Amino acid sequence: MSRPDLRDKTAAIIGLGQIGGSLALAFRNEKLFKKIYGYDLDRNTLKIAASRGLVDGPFSSLEKVLGEADLVILSIPVRQIISILPKVAKHLKPTALLCETGSTKLEILRAVMRLKIKNYLGIHPVAGTEKERIKGWNADLFKNRIFTITPASNSPQEGGAIVRTIINQIGAKVVPLSAERHDLIFSKTSHLPYLLAIGLINSVFASGDRSASRNLLGGAFRDATRVGLSSPVVMQDILISNRKNIIRQISLFSSQLQKYQEYLKECNETGLSQTILKARKIRSALKFS
Secondary structure: OOOOOOOOOEEEEEOOOHHHHHHHHHHHHHOOOOEEEEEOOOHHHHHHHHHOOOOEOOOOOHHHHHHHOOEEEEOOOHHHHHHHHHHHHHHOOOOOEEEEOOOOOHHHHHHHHHOOOOOEEEEEEEOOOOOOHHHHOOOOOOOOOEEEEEEOOOOOHHHHHHHHHHHHHOOOEEEEOOHHHHHHHHHHHHHHHHHHHHHHHHHHOOOOOHHHHHHOOOHHHHHHHHHHHOOHHHHHHHHHHOHHHHHHHHHHHHHHHHHHHHHHHOOOHHHHHHHHHHHHHHHHHOOOO
16 A cells, blocks of 8 residues: 555644644654644644744634534543534534544543444544643654554454545654453553552651651652653543553552562561562563654
8 A cells, every 4th residue: 555645634633742743743854744734722832833833823703613623632531532523523624534632541442432423433543741741842852752553343444544644744653452451451550550649659758757758759750750741631540441451450550469468577688689680680671662
């Protein structure tokens, strides 16, 4: 199949936070589309995006943006995506392709199927930092990163080709995943680590001796808690929408901690050593995008 030519097409990005704004920048730098429209509830963000050339416009009406675009990307928190889908379904061009960048997929996919949206393909850029909104805009954010692709049962083949072309053009790699598999994997590798980070922060600073703890923070605490700086709104949506998987991961991790606690109570140096060495061996072999 030949690579689709998108240069006469119009893209619309709904939500110009770190991911949405960075996508607009990347699209612009690669000259992927004839026009890039943007929409954000924060009028100042939209104004800045237009002044910096990220988007054409700006548009004050979501309906207008939806009606003009050949590709629509919803880059807003998960529950906002679900909430806005009925309006999107009503105003989307019949031939337009709909994508969203939510960090969970199953609830979104179910909403898409209820609304009988045909040209849908879920994507998830495994990228981003703790920087929010304008401060996080970065045209190179997706270089050598992974995008998961989650199709619906009725997703068009040509839509998949278009999305793969876009992802490849901005320097990222494609990994197809079902919605169920996606949410299970990220409950382990992303959502549980976030809870561990905020749990560690709240545990260390639960007592009144805050000043001493602050003065003695080391690299381990810094690295283990960095993800705790992520957007509270975004993370709360993720945790609620994927709660069944995350609850299971919390139980499994709690069992691990209980085992380590027993090793320490019993001064079981053999068990502790084996656990440490096993984890170190696994971690040293891991590769990160």
